[in-house]
Amino acid sequence: MLRADYPGQYCSIAKSLEVIGERWSLLIVRDILNGNRRFGELQSSLGIARNVLSSRLQRLIDEDILERRAYQESPPRYEYFLTEKGLDLWPALIALMNWGDRYSAGPEGAPRLIVHKECGGLVNERGICESCGETLHARDARQIAGPGWDAAVAGAAESSA
Amino acid sequence: MLRADYPGQYCSIAKSLEVIGERWSLLIVRDILNGNRRFGELQSSLGIARNVLSSRLQRLIDEDILERRAYQESPPRYEYFLTEKGLDLWPALIALMNWGDRYSAGPEGAPRLIVHKECGGLVNERGICESCGETLHARDARQIAGPGWDAAVAGAAESSA
DNA sequence: CGCAGTGGGTTGCTTGATGCAACCAAGTGT
């Protein structure tokens, strides 16, 4: 997105989009949630331009969504972690993921599923465990390959061939 | 957002963002959900450029998120309505709104609240009625001004002065 | 010691979406 401000909106959706509505921002958050923490990992996983990744990371840090921690000095090397504010985007990501699953996934089904770490139950579009009924947060869940995973990979391989 | 495609992503979040990740798209959906249905209403409510609004509406129609219905002929005039697919974005909007409320709202609180039409209970970030516990959908809820509404309006007036 | 490789960026250039303003067109009010 450009400019990324929506003047005159008394609306928290607009406020949210000012912060994470730019292209790539939410995907970076998702990728870090999936365990990619380093610049190079993010860059190759997302296929994003390096300068854009650099500026998005900086913006997300400025917004207190990410935190940068050195994992070595000389040369300084960093990893990016989600703050609580960043982790709290999880329900929105889950909702978007489920919407994509419903309307954009192939006939095989969702490429990824979210499961409750504790009980292994599937997590629904509201971020609630279908098995134990608990309302979950980012740390309570993890991703696994879904029924449409193989098809999605095959499709991606085909389109890049 | 530009291009609006994320090649090589086997991820439904990316798929969703390809469709509704462009600047303004989600705000248009929200505005229509709020009852603004006509071109001019949307334009003045959002403060979006008219050509951009025009192209976004067309894109959202192409994606089967909106539906355009004539409310008069000669001259043809249209209203835009959400399809089921569009209405199903509601949980994502609710999640984003709550995130914005939590981290971007002023000390007064959220500018808008969502309430369950049937029982009047407040709707939480998972789109569940706090009062009756029901899992809600777009049609089950409506917006009302929240505690931070006046402050947000005052702030907007000030910044435009 | 020299030299390639890796990680993490920054710098320039090009492209293309966005913002703005002006214009068009069909009807309506007065």
Place this chain on the structure above:
DNA sequence: ACACTTGGTTGCATCAAGCAACCCACTGCG
């Protein structure tokens, strides 16, 4: 007859995104 409303389209300027090349500090490795 003339302005006004609604719903756009067209043209132009700007600014962010994409891409490739470059920089820098180290780490092997012969």
